[in-house]
Every structure is written in structure tokens, then in C-alpha cells.
Amino acid sequence: GVELTNAIIDNHEAPMVLSSIMKQTCTERGRKVVQDGMDILGGAGICRGEANFVGNSWMSMPVGITVEGANIMTRSFMIIGQGVTRCHPHMLPLIASLQSDEADAPAKFRAQFLKMVGHVLSNFGLGVARALSSTATTAIRSSTAYKGSPDALVSYHEAQLARLSANFAFASDLALLLG
Structure with missing residues (x-):
């Protein structure tokens, strides 16, 4: 992890996923520290004044949360960035070929x-095939076809979930391809 981060920064790149993880972690730790400080100080923590060293941090924490760390965009970068990289069947070998110094790396x-x-x-074809089969199956059945059998209702929803999964x-x- 550390070597990868250092290599990316040494190449003058801005690692979006690693930056997002860092921002999220720092913001959450800062939030926890300020919250613990307010718990310790109690009523003195909410009184304004020069002697209150936690009050201003407490009042500015929502800005840090919204701007710096805990927003949905940052979490989405982490989830999509890490999830796609780790779970895609061709992404890690693709990255390895980019980092390779061997002569056959371009090939x-x-x-x-x-x-x-x-x-x-293939995912596109699967999505289209499942959409067409789902549409045809739904059009053939009447609106009362699912009321008598719980298994039919479950299989219908399984088919819809499979269709949506293929589309996702x-x-x-x-x-991933378009960036």
C-alpha cells in the first residue's frame, strides 16, 4: 500500500481513490476527536469564549464533513474505485501489464x-437478453398469475433482479472503459 502510494505521488499523479480514502479517514478521526472533546468538557464545551478550545472546532465540523470527507461522492469514489479494481476479472491483469517493464507488455x-x-x-448482450425475456414473460402472464403461488412470485422477482444486475x-x- 505505502509503496504504491509513494510511486503514484512520485509520478506526479493525483490518486483519486487514495485521496478519497485519506480525506474520509482524516475527517472521521477529526470528528471523533472533537466529539470526545465535547463529551469531556460537557457544558463548558458549548459556551463561547476564548478559553473554549473545542467550541470552534465543534462548530466548524459540519463544514469539514460536507466539504472534506464524509460526503457521498468521496465514499462512492472509494467503493467504485476499489470495488471495480478488485472485482473486475480483467482489471488487475490490465494494471499489471501497464506497470510491466517487459518487452511484451504492450501485447x-x-x-x-x-x-x-x-x-x-457480453454484459451488454446479457442485459438485453434478460430485458427481452423479462418483458416477454411479463406480457404473457396475467396480473393474477402471481397470486396463487409464492414460488412464481419469487421466481419473477429473481428474474427482475438478474436483469437489473446485468444492466448494472x-x-x-x-x-470503467470511458473513465
Whole structure:
């Protein structure tokens, strides 16, 4: 972790995911420290004045939370950045080929990139196929078809979840490819 962060910073890059993790962690730790300080000081912590060393921090903490760390955008960067990198079947080999100094690194990158494009196209096809089958299945059944059998209702919702999962996988792959 430390070597990766240092290598990225040495290359004069701005690591969005690592920066987001750092901002989130610092903000949450700062929030906890100020909250503990207010717990210790009690009523003296809410009184304004020069002797109150925690009051101003307490009052400025919402600004730090919204601007610096605990907002949804920062958490989304961390979740998407880390999740896509770790869970995608072709992302880690693609990154390894980019970092490689070997002579065949461009060929490895090209091969991994083509696999990634194939993965995107297969997710697109799966999403379209599941959407069409879901639409056809729903159109064939009447509105009362699910009232008699709980299994039919469960299988219907499983099919809808599978359709939405395929669409989400395609959207994630597309966002990954387009940056």
C-alpha cells in the first residue's frame, strides 16, 4: 500500500481513490476527536469564549464533513474505485501489464484490453437478453398469475433482479472503459 502510494505521488499523479480514502479517514478521526472533546468538557464545551478550545472546532465540523470527507461522492469514489479494481476479472491483469517493464507488455495490455471489451459486450448482450425475456414473460402472464403461488412470485422477482444486475454490470464496465 505505502509503496504504491509513494510511486503514484512520485509520478506526479493525483490518486483519486487514495485521496478519497485519506480525506474520509482524516475527517472521521477529526470528528471523533472533537466529539470526545465535547463529551469531556460537557457544558463548558458549548459556551463561547476564548478559553473554549473545542467550541470552534465543534462548530466548524459540519463544514469539514460536507466539504472534506464524509460526503457521498468521496465514499462512492472509494467503493467504485476499489470495488471495480478488485472485482473486475480483467482489471488487475490490465494494471499489471501497464506497470510491466517487459518487452511484451504492450501485447499483454492489448490482449487484456480486448478481453475487457469482450466482457463489456457480453454484459451488454446479457442485459438485453434478460430485458427481452423479462418483458416477454411479463406480457404473457396475467396480473393474477402471481397470486396463487409464492414460488412464481419469487421466481419473477429473481428474474427482475438478474436483469437489473446485468444492466448494472454493463453500466459499471462502461463507466470503467470511458473513465
